[in-house]
Amino acid sequence: MCGILGAVGDYPVDSLAFREALDLQMHRGPDDYGVFESGKLRLGHRRLSILDLSRNGRQPMTTQNGKWIITFNGEIYNYIELRQDLIRKGIIFHTDTDTEVILHGFDVEGPKFIDRCIGMFSFAIVNLRSNQMFLVRDRLGIKPLHYSIESNGLLFSSEIKSILRLKKNKPNLNMTAVNSYLAYRYPILGDTFFEGIYSVKPGHYLELNLGNTSDIKDVCYWDLPTDRQQSSLSENEYIEKLRELMESAITLRMRSDVPFGCFLSGGVDSSIIATLMSQVEPNIKTYSIGFKEEGYNEFEYSKIVAENAKCDHHEITLDMDGYMDMMTSLIDVKDAPLSVPNEVALHNMSKRLKKDITVVLSGEGADEVFGGYGRIFRSSFDWERKNYGSMSAEQNKVFLKNYEKKYGGREFKSEVDHFLHLYDYIPQHEREALFGNNEVFQNADKQTHALFTKMFDSWGDYSYPEKMMRAFQKVHMVGLLQRVDCATMSVSVEARVPFVDHRLVELSNDIPLDLKLKWNDDQSRLNAMSLMGDQISEKYDTPKYILKKAYEGVVSDRVLYRKKMGFPVPLDKWFSDDFGGVARDLILSSNSKLRDIFDIEELNKRCDPDILRNNHSEALKTWMLTNLELFLRSYF
Template sequence: MCGIVGAVRLHPGAVLDRGAVEAATRCLDHRGPDAEGIAHHPEFSFGHRRLSVIDLDPAANQPMTDPEGAVFLTYNGEIYNFPELRDDLRRRGRRFRTASDTEVILHAYLEWGPACVERFLGMFAFGLYDRRDHRLLLARDRLGVKPLFLRVQDGVLLFASEIKALLAYPGVPRAPNLAAVSSFLSYRHALGTESLFAGIQQLPPAHLLEVRDGRIHRTRYWDVDLTHRPRRATGEDRAQLKSLIGDAVRRRMLSDVPVGAFLSGGLDSSVVVCEMARTGAPVTTFTASFEGDDYDESPYADQVARHFGTKHHHLRLDAAPYLEHTRALIRVKDQPLGMHNEVAMYMLARELRQHVTVVLCGEGADELFDGYGRIFRTPFERARARLRARFPGGAGMVASPLDFFLDRYSYFPWEEKSPLYTPEMRTAAAGDEACRAVFQDRFDQAAHRSYHDQIALVFETVHLPGLLQMLDATTMAVGVEARVPFVDHRLVQAAFDLPEREKLRWRSPAHFLAALSKEVAEYSEVCDVTKHVLRRLYRHELPPAVLHRRKMGFPVPLTEWFSGPQRDYVRGLLLRPGARVSQVFDPRRLRAWLDAPRPARDPAFGRKVWLVLNLELWLEAYF
């Protein structure tokens, strides 16, 4: 895991500034504290900061080139199947000087060209320059574990692992992308190819970008295969799924430095720890909790740690340092924090860095196995709404499947936020139509599958990249490599090949009938079971209290903070004269919204205030 930087000229008259590339590379020293390297040529200039994980020898430092000096590579990530690929390449006559996965990428490109990425099992973002045909190849892994940002400036294409490295390049202007800001407020990150900075884009997951003769061409090299409908699952299907989970975990334990695991006490991280323990290797686990019984999952984590005999570490968090760290993490991420557990993840990563360099996480399982039970019940909710609309006194027209879903998925819906916007912001946001187009594309891709599968594809390919961006930023801020077994593309495909009832299942016909008269918050995980197949596969291996508990997520008491001890701080920051957020929200309307009466423990309000607060801190830091 590392930080990468690159500058490639798009036409012969463009000039590359080595000093600028060196300065941009130094901006990423937190991502790679172990080594720095620069490869500078008239056509391209690459920078690299290394976090040594595989092959600690300096010979594996980057940027790396082949023996002939024809191809140069700067790379961030891990290729988990590199031992098999290396063996294959050796049989084809390739010779290796190191034991690194970096050199495997080089030789794979020399052997198979850009199509080599289709053979990689892992997480990666890299820039490769081929001097033989003056070609730049940028690549990002299938699900977006590793980030890659881009900008074209004065005839030069710039790329980097983090936006701050692009901002360090001379002449790059700073301006907020207001349409992307509106995306952030509703969906917690910028969707599609946009970033929150005007003029800076991101290479989407599962994409290649090639530059030849000054022309830029972007292609998608992978997507979930939806060509056939799921059939009824068999015992063999479930056994294969469990085998894939085990293999995904084992591959991600490959390391030449100490490895641990985040352990929340929930199902997903407990499954990861179970599979780690199955290998027979010692397992070190880490958990964090907030003071107060309502927000403490640690007893479950402790139980799992005892069950598998792990070396367990527990970190206690409280609100004061949590909010102090928010500003610092925004500077690391170059973006406002959309997810309220980001600071907690960052604080936990700082603690575990004293013990391990690599950590395995349970992220990605909720998207695969319907862990977000309420939102994955959207098809049931819409069918019930249509049924009710047929009776006297019904609500009438029911929204389209996409709009019905977005109404439930959006954190800050257009109907609520747009009246608070300034006229300029409302014009720039343009009704969030660009965001809607991203969702529409995914719905269209799965149009021949069920409504449930359309939603699942959104979660896997639109929602998940934002979550992974958070994970990358919070861990790499302190030089920790986070690995996510449930984001293995083989496992993703296997999950999409399962029928819905293997993931989200009614407990009985009676529970289904009971749900017809209840709100989703009342029946979710009471009348149904989320992640059914995971619970079934690990029913004999996990403690019952963990196996059957409801989803909690990483609990952060936002509403309690913002209605109590942090209320004056938030109001003072957002409503003060000169508040940066006034370019987005009309101050008078924002004040009225903050002061409006609402239920004492309305979690949705706390999440919205968190988004607005972070937007203010980000605007203050960068503009």
């Protein structure tokens, strides 16, 4: 895991400025650095040593014949197998790194070699003879890669701050990204908060020639399948396949020349990872975090798992002291507002575990891949019954009453409209009021709606709840992965996410819906007929059924089948203390940046102490506005 930087073409960048921009990413790579400069190409690298700790692993790295050069961030977990295959083809290796495997793989196969890589990665690789360059991002967006197209060149980097350091003109705030943040917690259109700076899309690479940076091809090399090709496997056969891939995903991610461990929240996903890791290597170091406020930690369950798996377990308890300062410093690492309150907690836990380990396995992705968000995924059943349901008169009467209570008088023209009503974090009508229903908001909302419409239309063979799950894999999961990357790399820790192994994602899209979101029995489905999805979930059905079933007898049922808790932060309690006053002062001050964007009366409403003290959901929305204000003060 590292930080990369590049300047391509005739864009004027002097050596000192380039080195300064690279060093802004020192937290991503404190162990070493390297710079390559020649003609129309500058490449930089900050190294966090994980594999082959010698100076042989230094980057940018070139092939012995000088044909290819690479600057690489990430890990290719199956590099040993790929290396052995290349050796059989006559390739001679000079290091024990996965970086050299990519170099020789491209020399032999070109970009098709990416298809054989299991890993997380973002890299720039250049054929110095043909001047052909590839900017590559992993399939599901685990590793960041940003770029800016200039009039006579291109800049790219793991972190936006390095691009900002090299740009001649300061970018304007991207208002579409602001709207996207309030709705989805991060910019989802391949853009960033800075006009003219973009993210390479997951599963894509950019192809260009150093001599003509205006001609850039955006190539999709991997995507979720658009045509249903479901296997006719039994439940037990799917379980065996799932176990096989899970064990492979975890074993591969335990390849490391530095100490490693595991986040252990006490939830299903991290408990499975910790247990399977302990079967490979005893006495795995595990880490749990919680808050001192009652009901805001899961230590009881993480202890059960740690004791059963014989882990070397550590608990970390946080309070609100210093939270605002840590929030500000983490925003400056991320170059964006934080997306969820627990990013600070995750950063703190990473800071603590860095004393013991450098690599940590984490459970992100399981909910998106295996259908864990039961309350929203089961709410597809609301739409289906409203539009296509067949119920008795009595059932329909109760159903319509519950529907009215949940949705009010709203009518949804399409699955996308219904989905976005459920998914939008700050609802459309509230964002409209904040923006004052201006043209900026209207245009931004049309763009994000068009994105989801295009995705749903392309998945025509799939049911509505399956489309929901796929949207979470394509959109929601990327935001979570950004969170874990920022929180861990801010303290030079590499996080690895086994559930985001692309082989597991492909398997999940082959597994029938009723094995992911499963009714408990026929009577449960009948009893739920008049209820809403959030009333049904985890009472009449089992989210992530097949994952839980696969590890019965391995992980305690008390952990597998307890109700989903998430990773809550006691914001409503904090807003009634000093934190609330600080937040209100920031948002409502005379020099508040939010005043230039939002309606001041709406901001006042969102800072009402009584609402914040008594409504956790509203406190979360105001927390987002606080983040946005802190971000704008730092960057604009």
